[in-house]
Amino acid sequence: MSIERDRANLPPLALHVPEPRFRPGDEADFSDVDVPPAGATRRPDTADAASSFHELAYGLVRVLDENGQAVGPWDPRLDADAKRRMLRSMALTRAFDERMFRAQRQGKTSFYMKSTGEEAVSIGAAMALAGDDMCFPSYRQQGILITRGYPIVTMMNQIYSNKADPLEGRQLPIMYSSKEYGFFSISGNLATQYPQAVGWAMASAAKGDTRISATWCGEGSTAEGDFHSALTFATVYKAPVIFNVVNNQWAISSFSGFAGAEATTFAARAIGYGIAGLRVDGNDALAVYAATQWAAERARTNQGPTLIEHFTYRAEGHSTSDDPTAYRSAGEPNAWPLGDPIRRLKEHLIAIGEWDEERHAAQDLELAELVKREQKEAEKNGILGHGMHQPFESMFEGVFEEIPWHLKEQQQQMLDEQKAAGL
Amino acid sequence: MSIERDRANLPPLALHVPEPRFRPGDEADFSDVDVPPAGATRRPDTADAASSFHELAYGLVRVLDENGQAVGPWDPRLDADAKRRMLRSMALTRAFDERMFRAQRQGKTSFYMKSTGEEAVSIGAAMALAGDDMCFPSYRQQGILITRGYPIVTMMNQIYSNKADPLEGRQLPIMYSSKEYGFFSISGNLATQYPQAVGWAMASAAKGDTRISATWCGEGSTAEGDFHSALTFATVYKAPVIFNVVNNQWAISSFSGFAGAEATTFAARAIGYGIAGLRVDGNDALAVYAATQWAAERARTNQGPTLIEHFTYRAEGHSTSDDPTAYRSAGEPNAWPLGDPIRRLKEHLIAIGEWDEERHAAQDLELAELVKREQKEAEKNGILGHGMHQPFESMFEGVFEEIPWHLKEQQQQMLDEQKAAGL
Amino acid sequence: MSDTIHMNMIQAINSAMDVMMERDPNVIVMGEDVGYFGGVFRATAGLQAKYGKGRAFDTPITEIGIMGVAIGMGAYGLRPVPEIQFADYIYPALDQLVSEAARLRYRSAADFTAPITIRSPYGGGIFGGQTHSQSPEGIFTHVSGMKTVIPSTPYDAKGLLIAAIEDNDPVLFLEPKRIYNGPFHGHYDRPAKTWADHPGAQVPEGHYRVELGKAAVVRPGEAVTILCYGTMVHVVANTVEEMGVDAEIVDLRTLVPLDIETIEASVKKTGRCMIVHEATRTSGFGAELSAQVQERCFYHLEAPIERVTGFDTPYPHSLEWAYFPGPVRIGTALKKILKD
Amino acid sequence: MSDTIHMNMIQAINSAMDVMMERDPNVIVMGEDVGYFGGVFRATAGLQAKYGKGRAFDTPITEIGIMGVAIGMGAYGLRPVPEIQFADYIYPALDQLVSEAARLRYRSAADFTAPITIRSPYGGGIFGGQTHSQSPEGIFTHVSGMKTVIPSTPYDAKGLLIAAIEDNDPVLFLEPKRIYNGPFHGHYDRPAKTWADHPGAQVPEGHYRVELGKAAVVRPGEAVTILCYGTMVHVVANTVEEMGVDAEIVDLRTLVPLDIETIEASVKKTGRCMIVHEATRTSGFGAELSAQVQERCFYHLEAPIERVTGFDTPYPHSLEWAYFPGPVRIGTALKKILKD
Ligand SMILES: Cc1ncc(C[n+]2csc(CCOP(=O)(O)OP(=O)(O)O)c2C)c(N)n1
Ligand SMILES: Cc1ncc(C[n+]2csc(CCOP(=O)(O)OP(=O)(O)O)c2C)c(N)n1
Numbered sequence A, B: 001m002s003i004e005r006d007r008a009n010l011p012p013l014a015l016h017v018p019e020p021r022f023r024p025g026d027e028a029d030f031s032d033v034d035v036p037p038a039g040a041t042r043r044p045d046t047a048d049a050a051s052s053f054h055e056l057a058y059g060l061v062r063v064l065d066e067n068g069q070a071v072g073p074w075d076p077r078l079d080a081d082a083k084r085r086m087l088r089s090m091a092l093t094r095a096f097d098e099r100m101f102r103a104q105r106q107g108k109t110s111f112y113m114k115s116t117g118e119e120a121v122s123i124g125a126a127m128a129l130a131g132d133d134m135c136f137p138s139y140r141q142q143g144i145l146i147t148r149g150y151p152i153v154t155m156m157n158q159i160y161s162n163k164a165d166p167l168e169g170r171q172l173p174i175m176y177s178s179k180e181y182g183f184f185s186i187s188g189n190l191a192t193q194y195p196q197a198v199g200w201a202m203a204s205a206a207k208g209d210t211r212i213s214a215t216w217c218g219e220g221s222t223a224e225g226d227f228h229s230a231l232t233f234a235t236v237y238k239a240p241v242i243f244n245v246v247n248n249q250w251a252i253s254s255f256s257g258f259a260g261a262e263a264t265t266f267a268a269r270a271i272g273y274g275i276a277g278l279r280v281d282g283n284d285a286l287a288v289y290a291a292t293q294w295a296a297e298r299a300r301t302n303q304g305p306t307l308i309e310h311f312t313y314r315a316e317g318h319s320t321s322d323d324p325t326a327y328r329s330a331g332e333p334n335a336w337p338l339g340d341p342i343r344r345l346k347e348h349l350i351a352i353g354e355w356d357e358e359r360h361a362a363q364d365l366e367l368a369e370l371v372k373r374e375q376k377e378a379e380k381n382g383i384l385g386h387g388m389h390q391p392f393e394s395m396f397e398g399v400f401e402e403i404p405w406h407l408k409e410q411q412q413q414m415l416d417e418q419k420a421a422g423l
Numbered sequence C, D: 001m002s003d004t005i006h007m008n009m010i011q012a013i014n015s016a017m018d019v020m021m022e023r024d025p026n027v028i029v030m031g032e033d034v035g036y037f038g039g040v041f042r043a044t045a046g047l048q049a050k051y052g053k054g055r056a057f058d059t060p061i062t063e064i065g066i067m068g069v070a071i072g073m074g075a076y077g078l079r080p081v082p083e084i085q086f087a088d089y090i091y092p093a094l095d096q097l098v099s100e101a102a103r104l105r106y107r108s109a110a111d112f113t114a115p116i117t118i119r120s121p122y123g124g125g126i127f128g129g130q131t132h133s134q135s136p137e138g139i140f141t142h143v144s145g146m147k148t149v150i151p152s153t154p155y156d157a158k159g160l161l162i163a164a165i166e167d168n169d170p171v172l173f174l175e176p177k178r179i180y181n182g183p184f185h186g187h188y189d190r191p192a193k194t195w196a197d198h199p200g201a202q203v204p205e206g207h208y209r210v211e212l213g214k215a216a217v218v219r220p221g222e223a224v225t226i227l228c229y230g231t232m233v234h235v236v237a238n239t240v241e242e243m244g245v246d247a248e249i250v251d252l253r254t255l256v257p258l259d260i261e262t263i264e265a266s267v268k269k270t271g272r273c274m275i276v277h278e279a280t281r282t283s284g285f286g287a288e289l290s291a292q293v294q295e296r297c298f299y300h301l302e303a304p305i306e307r308v309t310g311f312d313t314p315y316p317h318s319l320e321w322a323y324f325p326g327p328v329r330i331g332t333a334l335k336k337i338l339k340d
């Protein structure tokens, strides 16, 4: 036998089970969360080795300061038009979310997921990417489609699974897909998009293309094996891909500690693979833009992958099936120290004299009208469960390129049965 | 659409596919491999935060220097008896490997896997662990069983799948299992043991036990999703587990670059999860012992998991099914800069006056005789495919605790058929 | 047996875990959102408060990890009851379940075992779309070394779950989520029923077992045998009642090991056999049932065995009720088999 | 069609990839050890040297990654041919294969597709133990949206693999490793045969296709229909010959979509049906075959359909030949079905 250590006096082991700081009834107080000042983080050259800026994985890239000024080396120096477009996309996304959430509550569809409070993450990135870069999103990046100008009414048709739904009623609401808009088909299975994005990027590189890919998942989803497989492949082949981890603090009812946040940041995962890692204020649209732009430049110049942790907060429930007050302090969203991304960009535009409260209010009104109008349009094509769905026989199409005999047989059987039953 | 960047002048992307430095025909020359001097690496207190010694993941803990002296803060100061036991276990493992490899070549079994050149990894660790700590090995840690005094003849019975095989002929050779010796059933599926080791450690912690677990996998296997799941669980619950990555440079024909070694070390994976990471000279048995001891102390005092990368070299083929000269330079094993672990410990013992060439030669002879004797003993119980296997009907036992009716029926059917066929 | 009270299926499942955690300190529950919150379907509600964070806890979102960790805990001596949030998400854990948990006893000659009960809600009928509606039981019935159990009433759910937790082999315990709150009659367009007046919702408060491997004849009959399980038991029963057919309905309850005696006796009596499940048709568990019935009752069969199943497509969100094998399809098949 | 030369099954598979890589720059091969070394069974030997590292490369050891990356490449427009080193190791990739590749066309309404061919050696008879011997095809036949193909000769292997690579849907191409080097007669204790004098080893050098979804009647007969695929085609043929039985042997070649016409015609002709596969019995693909034959040929069947399969245990290392459904078991079943 091996050398026995004397363990008689050893204290017993103990299992550490993480616990969030606030539960229902607690007052949320994030005043001790370390928020570095805007502009303080250095911006390495995009040609620098990933090993030369590990500290960025533990910091927080921030551009917008407390006075609404864009400061420091990460300021992307966007012109005012671009910033207004950014603001508008964020506000439109929020208006869209509000409207569709309500539509679900009204029974017009089965399910909805908002991105409230996280709009900067998808919209900042979408603006920094080229329009033909390929996105592999999770279910909370509707902002990408909205930024890229995908028709609102088409999104709603998908949500309603109606007869104009481009996905033919086959997918859960919000599981969009649009090759044309560089938006990969959303999956219900978490993190599966991560290695897929790497594969797309590897293909692009193998072909000598210039397009890159970007992918998103929540901090909770980083625990999946797919995440690791993706980062491993990406580091091995230096794939031109941007990994975005949207750390919105919660995964349904589980706080980020159950994905490992007590021990280190999610950006630090990058260091483990020797790839570039950045941690960004996810509620600062300019910081997200700048980080994405930097990562995209690395990717386009064959410097390989970058992982960006977007430090943000899921301001509402996980989905329409969720009530967050059952597991977290109701005060958390308001106490969140990084503020609201829309308000912050708006205040910046006002501070630099390129926007004002009146224009903002008018825009909010206009966007509310816009989504209402689009909704009316969409509802002409039907809402879920009210008859105006795809034809029943379409269910058997698209399983394969050509319908094999056994599906044809099942299709016929269904049609016969429905006919016999007078349906 | 999003802001289009002008990419007209961008260079095309290129796919990087790693390539090992030497292929068949090349002369292997590792003189530029950075081997830090023995004794140079600091040894943090076991209570220190993992974030305070990131550099250890990029260094190399070494104890035995070029003159055969044990030096520096990591010297475990074992007494000479312990060192001689260590040497003997390593030599016995090598003798065993030689013998069983030959047995396979003689057609006495179907398969064998040596650990030649890597003996220090399993034996150094097994000596530093307590005898009742639970090991979750891969297929190349036979040294653990040998160190713990598991009967050699029983190992051989398993390899021969004979009637005395404790695993009843059900497992591929070398896939040992012994709860009594704290050696978890080896799986054919890579890295599955990693989360299992974490589960065992979590259970031990939840029960207030003092036993910890340790697990091993090859550097190639770190790419599996199980590896990531294990490290994630371990960091979340601070599980008392030691992760060993045996970086022997090769995964069958794929060099470590295909697991990510070009970009960083395997020990650096630990940093990504905020857990303790160490990189160790895997051919230095004292360094392995010291690192394991340190990690075990961390685990036992609720400091959580440690990942140890053992930097070593697979001196022979992957298994009896493999011919490494088809994909790597034949000169690599000899050119490997960290030397042979047995020779190094032997020279140390000689240097400190506790051993000599004669005793070593005598021990080699003795061990060769020992394994020969045990082999004879084992062969009395049969070799693979020569009749002395488990009874046919045993095939249906142990699928479940109790044989369900359908297996009984299949069992009876088989017996009837064999009888009818005169078998 | 202890006092009987009314429970819906979620309460019965919760009670089974509660009873077992109370009796056996080695029973622990874990999974995504099962700790503080008590599970997205509330099946583990209250267990963390009662038994502490060391015995009922949330996990990282990695099904590989959940399953692998459960195996290690089982090897240590615990009796883990992991939850996979939806059966559609069991695939990432498949290797750990199939290659490890199910094989551990065999490959180690019982040196190590995996006394694990994996709970997971399955099946459609809740507009869950492709990835919250699947019925993957067929896959697991093909794997040697594990058992597959599917209850159809609160009483069975509790008794079977207790038996599963007490079993020393891995058991996949699939929960028909469509009937968590009430026995589904199959008519999506009529008001939902609750468990209120269902006899299977009278559940003992304490410990009892419903033995694994035993089917239940939920309706004796002479005209045809209908084999089913989970949600389909209720849809079938309702259809049979509406049609006034004298069918014998067999609720399998355990798929592996199968209660072949009950099946064989029934089919030999009725001479006709119909199989109903929600899973896709090709290589679904209905195929195995059909093959076995045919092998054992060939000379008693008066008509071809009929399978009524989900179609060989993913579960389509908006056409869910066309996909679901409801009263129309079951009825058509019944008429056919009785005529044949 | 181009000149015909002698190839064993590995050479034929290699040739299929070579032909396709030559014709279509979007075809790439990848997997563990497939690059420089050319695969542990040498199936991809020479491809990296010929087409470069960007089109034939080694991968990290993560089946999740291999499958997920292949899907992304497919979405880009490539036509990846990933290898899973042993079919036993496909389970970690199951979620990516089942939930992603197989569902992508459907869920995106053909916006994205997964034109991927997954090659993997499967089956026993090489003393590979539990984790180098499995036949998991049954699982995949249950999954909607993917095809499963298993060749039994070099000619079919090449033609089917080319058809699979050209197919725009995911195809699992399982290679019966026991017959890579020769058609196995089923007698482990007699000298092995090579492909030397087998007509199926005459293989055109260039491009040709064996259509997916078409079975082959490899031996016409009147007494009984035997459905089989892969290695078992040869074991069955040899047993039938040894016994002098006038069996009709149908080599399925593609499991999904199944060539039901050929099967139905044969069983209706012979009135008897036997199914042989190496995979475990319960819920194996034999169950589906049995169910379908029963459904379609009920009134033509003169005896119960027989299944001869692997037992419901893991593949045991030392008792491999007792597990393997060889001539004894096939012969016993044949005698029984002909007597019934
Ligand atoms: C493989 C898999 N496991 C579990 C789930 C169930 N599930 C859906 S969302 C979710 C939480 C994800 O949290 P996070 O990744 O942080 O993303 P967020 O919702 O915060 O954007 C879980 C557990 C799933 N969809 N897929
Ligand atoms: C899941 C899985 N995939 C693939 C294999 C095939 N395989 C067996 S060993 C091996 C290489 C492992 O290399 P490494 O982890 O470096 O360990 P080493 O052999 O060097 O000790 C591979 C690919 C397997 N056994 N399991």
Ligand SMILES: [Mg+2]
Binding pocket: A218, A219, A220, A246, A247, A248, A249, A250, A251, A252, A314
């Ligand atoms: Mg989250």
Ligand SMILES: [Mg+2]
Binding pocket: B218, B219, B220, B246, B247, B248, B249, B250, B251, B252, B314
């Ligand atoms: Mg290795």
